[in-house]
Amino acid sequence: MVDKLKSKNFNGRALVMIAYILFLLLPIYWLINMSLKQNSEIISVFSIWPKNLTFDNYRTILTDPSWYMGYINSMIYVVENVIISLIVALPAAYAFSRYRFLGDKHLFFWLLSNRMAPPAVFALPFFQLYSSIGLFDTHIAVALAHTLFNVPLAVWILEGFMRGVPKEIDETAYIDGYSFPRFFVRIFMPLIASGIGVTAFFCFMFSWVELLLSRTLTSIDAKPITAVMTRTVSAAGMDWGVLAAAGVLTIVPGALVIYFVRHYIAKGFALGRV
C-alpha cells in the first residue's frame, strides 16, 4: 500500500520534471538534430530525427580554417581575458576586503556600475582608439575590451570570498615571516581557490558569449566564432547544417567549464557571501 502510494507520488513528480527537462532541452536537441542533417532535408521536410545521418557539417568546420580559426581566436582572447581579469582583480579585491581607505565603498559600487552600461556604448570609442594605436583586429584588443566588464565582476566576487578568510591568518603569516607576495600566493590563494575558479568561470562566460565588441574590434586575423557564425550567408543561400554544427561546438566549451565548477556556482552567484 505504502509502496504503491510512493511510486504513484514518484511518477507524478517525475512526469513534471521530465516535461520540464524536455522543454528545456528541446532547442538544444533541435540544434543537434539539424547539425546531423543535410541542408535539403532541413529546408524541405519536418523530421524529428535525421533521415540521412551525416557528419559532413562537422567535417566542414573541423577542416576549413575559416571555421576552426574562429574557435581558436575566441579561445585565445577568452583565456587572455580571464588571466588579465584575475591578475588585476586579485590585488584589488584584497585591498577592498582588508583595508579601509577614503571612498572605498563608493569606489566599490562605482566598479560594479561599470557593468550597467551595454557593451554597445563602448563599441565606438574602442573601435576608434584601437584603430589609431594599431591594436585593431588583435586578440589582446578584444581581451582588453572585455576586462572593462569582467574586472568589476571579478573584484566583486573575489572580495566576497576574501572577506570570508579571517584577517588573523594574514597577520599570523606576517608574524611567521611571510612577505606579502609570498603569503598571497602560498597561503591566501589556496584558501580562496574555489572563489578564483568561480570568478574565472564568470569571466569566461561573459567573454565567450559576448558578440558585439568582439565583432566590432576584429576583421580577419582575430575573428571570433560568434562573428563567423553570423556571416554564413553565401551565394548558395544559408548553410543551415554547418551553422547548426558550429552552434553545437560553441556550446561544448561552456558546458565543460560549467561541469567543473558546478559545486561552487551557487556560492559564486551569491558573490561568496553564503
Added chain:
Amino acid sequence: MLELIGVSKKIAGITQFHKTDLAFERGTMNVLLGATLAGKTSLMRLMAGLDKPTTGKVLWQGKDVTGVRVQKRNIAMVYQQFINYPAFSVYENIASPLRLQGKSKSEIDHAVRETAEMLKLTAQLDAKPLSLSGGQQQRCALARALVKGAGLVLLDEPLANLDYKLREELRAEIPKIFEASGSIFVYATTEAEEALLLGGNTATLWEGKITQFGPTHAVYRQPLNITTARIFSNPPLNTLPVTKAGACLQFAGDQQIPCLSPTPNGQYTLGFRSHHLQLKSNKEARLAFKCRVDICEITGADTLLHLRFGDQHWTSLLEGVHPYTQQEELNLYVDPSHFYLFDAQGDLCAQPRAA
C-alpha cells in the same frame, strides 16, 4: 626584555589604549587580565607591531622597534580563533616559520617532531588542520608559535574557544611549555582563575588602562583600587557603601561595625570576596548580614548564591550543596579581617590583615 614607554593608541579619534608604561622581564609569564574590550588585544597588537602606537615607543632588549615590520621582529602569536594554514598539513604548518628562516631540512625535521611531541601532535602530523578537533587545531597553532623560538610569545585568549575539558588540559601544559622556552610569554585572558593558575605577573586592564601590574598573587591579595579588585574577583566582588564616623563604619542607616583604620571620616566602599561570605558564624566570622536569596546555583560540590542585601547584589560561594529557595532570608557571616576599604576615588585605604 620588552618595554612600552608612553604607548597609547587611538583609532579614528577614539582612544583604544591610554598612555602606558610597562616592562616585561626576560623569561617571565605575564598575564593581561580584563573583560572583553578592556584593551588586551589592542595592547598585544602594539607589542607585536601589528599596529603602530599613536604615541610612545616599544623597546625590545633596549632597541627601539616601534616602526619595525612584523616580519623582522622575533615574535609569535596565537589567537583565540584557531588560525592555521588550511592548505598545509600539520607538519608543514609547524615547519613554515622555520622554512622562512632558511633552516636546513634535518634541523627543521628535528624541531618540528620535537615540538609536535611536546604538544601531542605526532599522530596528526600528516593531517590537514581543518580535519582536526578544536583542541588539536589550537595545539597546532601553539606548536607553530613555539617552534621558532621567538623571544616574545603572545597568546590572545588561546583557550577561550575550547570546551572545558580541553581547556583544563592545555592550561596545565602552558606553564610547562613556558618553562621550557625561556621566552617572554604574554597571556591575555578574561578569567581571574586562569591568571591565578598561570602565576607569574598580572596586569589588570580596564577600559584601555592598566589598573595594576605586579606578581599575580600580590595583585590578587592586595588590589590597589576597587577596579582591580573587581576585575580580579570571580564570582564578582561584594561591595557595600559605608560611612566612617570615628571608629565605626555605618551602613544601611543604623547598622555599624567597628573600624580601627586611621583613615579620615567620610564615604567609603567596603569590598570582600564571595568565598568569605559564609553560612556559619565562628570566632572570626562573626559579622552577620541578613540577605535574601535571588538565585541558587548548585554546581556539584559547590553552591553559588546570588543574594540581595539592601540594594546590593552579592554572591556567596559555599562548599557543599545547599538547596535554598528563592526569596528565602538567611544570615551570612563575614570575618571583618577580610574587608578591603576603598575611598571615594576607589583607591585602597585598608587591606585585610590576613594578606
